[in-house]
Amino acid sequence: MKAAVIVFPGSNCDRDIQVALRQSMGSEPQMVWHKDADFDDVDLICLPGGFSYGDYLRCGAMSAKSPVMKEVVARANKGVPVLGICNGFQILTECGLVPGALMRNSNLKFVCRDLHLKVERNDTVFTKQYQAGQNIRIPVAHHDGNYFVDSEGLKALEDNGQVAFRYSAKDGSVSEASNPNGSLNNIAGVYNTKGNVLGMMPHPERLCEDVLGGTDGRPMFDSLVAALS
């Protein structure tokens, strides 16, 4: 599998994803500077977390206009899998690859901690190595992860099975109490309609090694490698 990680000015989880990919792939992903629109053909494109352009104006708004994003959108539309984590998710919503918007957390505070996610489906390239309905532990670290979409949009997401993950409790239950940021229906990640683009606020790349506190993020990268190699 060949993977690219797009680096925007202000990205700060680019190396973290690089490490996670390297661990699962056994080879190096390509790091692509946002001004380089003509990067190699790859099997996977990752948009990392961070504060691209300082999160100024709206998170992800300015990066979504980067030269490289035109190319990313074109390739995503051709079916190349795209994974956007945290700021990467915000960029995906801003360029319209996935529906909705990420607003300021409902308590207005940055939140960094481990929490639980319910895996909604395991039939995508991202989740084959999880079980559907599995409860996994993954950290979040964001200020603007409050997922919003209008009511028709929400209905469509739910009807099409585009919800990828929901914030859950340790016991797997999904309720307001397990919602860290005010997201509608506890949505932590969404797919596009074709299922080849995934945007998610939690950081699977941060829990891929026992010494860092857990490995529940690793199956995502292993799934991608298995599906795309």
Next chain:
Amino acid sequence: MKARIHVTLKNGVLDPQGKAIEHTLGSLGFDGVNEARQGKFIELDIAETDEAKARETVTAMCEKLLANTVIENYSIDLEQ
């Protein structure tokens, strides 16, 4: 020419910042605030002097960057 742009959340879009303002004003003892909404206010100083052309350009700026039209409305005031 100066362009003054207001970017506000569409009706029906939850506004966590507005809610927090409402709540905090209440706890500071300011009663009688029925609703608070927070938006952005952007001022641009642009070289264009023709009003019609300026409006066209600034509208394009709003559509392309300054507002996220999925959740936001915008309005533009121009001043020589």
Next chain:
Amino acid sequence: MKARIHVTLKNGVLDPQGKAIEHTLGSLGFDGVNEARQGKFIELDIAETDEAKARETVTAMCEKLLANTVIENYSIDLEQ
């Protein structure tokens, strides 16, 4: 009554957001933007109907919460 409040950075205070907007508008091909500044726009719906009293209350709200007067200015428009 509606109160429309503009909160803007004082002159001379660095506006990283404005700078980033300027930069991105430039790279999107919008030339001729000399300066961009970003502020906040807050709309309150308040129960008070007397204009003088409303202005006094909203001024107090701005001083106490809505503006950071160390670095920001505010202005208030009221509308019945």
Next chain:
Amino acid sequence: MSEITPEIVAEHGINEEEYALVLEIMGREPNLLELGIFSVMWSEHCSYKSSKKWLKTLPTEGPQVIMGPGENAGVIDIGDGNAAIFKMESHNHPSFIEPYQGAATGVGGILRDVFTMGARPIANVNALRFGEPDHPKTRHLVSGVVAGVGGYGNCVGVPTVAGEVEFDPSYNGNILVNAMTVGLAKADRIFTAQASGVGNPVVYVGSKTGRDGIHGATMASAEFDDASDEKRPTVQVGDPFTEKLLIEACLELMQTDAIVAIQDMGAAGLTSSSFEMASSGDMGVELNLDQVPQREEGMTPYEMMLSESQERMLIILKPGKEDLARSIMEKWDLDFAVIGTLTDSKRMVLKFHGDTVGDLPIKPLAHHSPEYDRPWVSTPDSKDVLASDINEATDTTDALKTLISSANMSSRRWVWEQYDHMVMGDTIQRPGGDAGVVRVHGTNRALAVTSDCTPRYCKANPVRGGAQAVAETYRNITAVGATPLAITDNMNFGNPERPEIMGQFVGCIEGMRDACLALDYPVVSGNVSLYNETNGKGILPTPVIGGVGLLKDSTKTATVAFESEGESLVLIGS
């Protein structure tokens, strides 16, 4: 015609004797620009004039020490050819005036001190002290400071892995915001501020210069009164996004061989950075202020030299490397300008619109700044508190509840969850334990970091309190399985012109020295913040210690958590 009146001199915080020394050094009356430069260079903040004599008594050497105090940050050897570079710094006064920006720019400043030496910052620590929880200002200050520390650190992508938060009425009018950064560099690729090479270009990179915090450095060294709330000095606004670009751009430039010397523009910005670089290399420098990137129109030389705009660096390049450096800065969208050259005149010559607007000797200003041996009295022994003086608790459950619900014992989760403590993917022990632990990227080693101080001990007995603070960091580092290597410190005290306060300072230093010597645990960097005093009431003596230790095997770390049923509890020590 004299433009310098005694009032103007006093406004610049320069006393009569100091002004006499100014006249002697200059051999003439200074102009306003020159006076402004003296005032910032000789402020307590930049010159350490009250503390120097005592700081010199701290042990600073050891086989692990690569560079001790005197550089932007201390450097220690951590094996495998790597070095850890760290320092702590205060941003107390600005954070009281504007908690978010004050704390944010505090984090930004200490990050620059570390990456300016060639290190990638890998961990942040913050030590915070506030007034009583129900004091009317406390809530606003706590939430603003915590948001500011997080806002900056999270955005630049450096994990905040440890810290402390304490409440005491003595901080009601003077909160303490101490930030520490630990960075990682190759031991043979350390950059310093020592200028050399006549004719070498002096370049400016980073953000443009504005009228921020002019006189900030002198403000930070002057006592507060109630009117200072009204004065509302221009506070600096931080731009962590630009800082992130600056980190990446500087580290990229450091990979080339273009740099002779590099220095961040901290307090007193262009003035202190250019003086420090020239003076440590015994050079002269000529600056053309017209070339300084400016954010506002009509800035005067005085404003440019004294501005504290954030996210700026000064670099001496090797000849002919301008284009290389420019292309890297432009890649990262940062301003780049050649603003001067090194000379052999040992003077700083400032040009503006073709005229010479300032001409000052470098060494006397930088090194012959006043140094005081302030009178001090040692702190009288406080009465021992005997167990029999205290009523026995009638209900231990209630007593426990009182303890754990007190502000100083309560959980700090609310604070550290607002900090990204995992970014960079090497955090092995998150906040909440004895020390934060971060892996040395790509190796099996890890660094443990902690900050500690118990100010009420320091008040009761400065010598033992100072020693205790050092020892506590040592224990916290040991408790996670690491070997303590060295410390940085942040000496926060009241007005040193009062002999009791000076006595607290002297006592704490003595205790720190004793502990450092006993533990082979040298001081490699530090910062002093004096005049933390409002209306004549000083804070508790607060010598915050930041400790760094090494784990050779990062998998062999111990946490505070009980792991399973049936584990044994063992008490060791006295």
